[in-house]
Amino acid sequence: MTTPRFDEVVHAPHRLRVCAILASVDKAEFTTLRESLGVADSVLSKHLKVLVDAGYVVLDKPSGSGRVRTWASLTRPGRAAFAGHVAELQRLASTADLPG
């Protein structure tokens, strides 16, 4: 069972959405994330850097034919941090539902 744990790195709105997408897939391309979030390249780069520095995301630029694309994926600690943060959000959201 996931232990609820608030995570400052994950909680920022754009980073939360990046983690939500990456938690559902193996990896996602930079352009896909940028279009999903509706932000500029520089904004997404900044947030990805924070996640990479925290050890939550790894970036991969596979070489091969065609243009080089950047792929992002959640690390195991990243998945654990996101799951714990969501559990904490659910706990906080449910507190207002309690009587009294």
Place this chain on the structure above:
Amino acid sequence: MESISADDARRSLDSIDASRQELADRMTTPRWYYPAVGLLVAQMVLVYGLVGGLPAVLSALAVALGSGWLVRAYAGHTGISISKPAGLRSGLALAAFALAMMVPVLCVAFVDGVATGMVLALALSVLVSTVVLGLLYDATYRNDLRRRARRDPA
């Protein structure tokens, strides 16, 4: 720790939900993908059932290389790479998809003396079932993702 209210927490959960919904909408498999998978497996059924020997080995090699290329092409087209089902229903749909491809191949590979007409029928069936069950898997996957977004965002 930053202090957030219950309403803030709900809004954050809603944004996770919206991201998952948007991801589900984005997952559109290229029209050629499942017909290409079906053709790859159908040629394997035909070669195993009608020819055998070295061509069968080359046919299996073509499936291995072709499916690897298709997976990369899918990821390049959608900008997303997936290797696991998103829930129980899509898991069952994936199992049905895999079975529909494997059974005809196993029939022609391990049953001796399969009639030519039967081999042709199996090849046609694998082509059709790959397309139909592949599309069913896609739809089920998207539904599982949307359902999971509402019920279990993590």
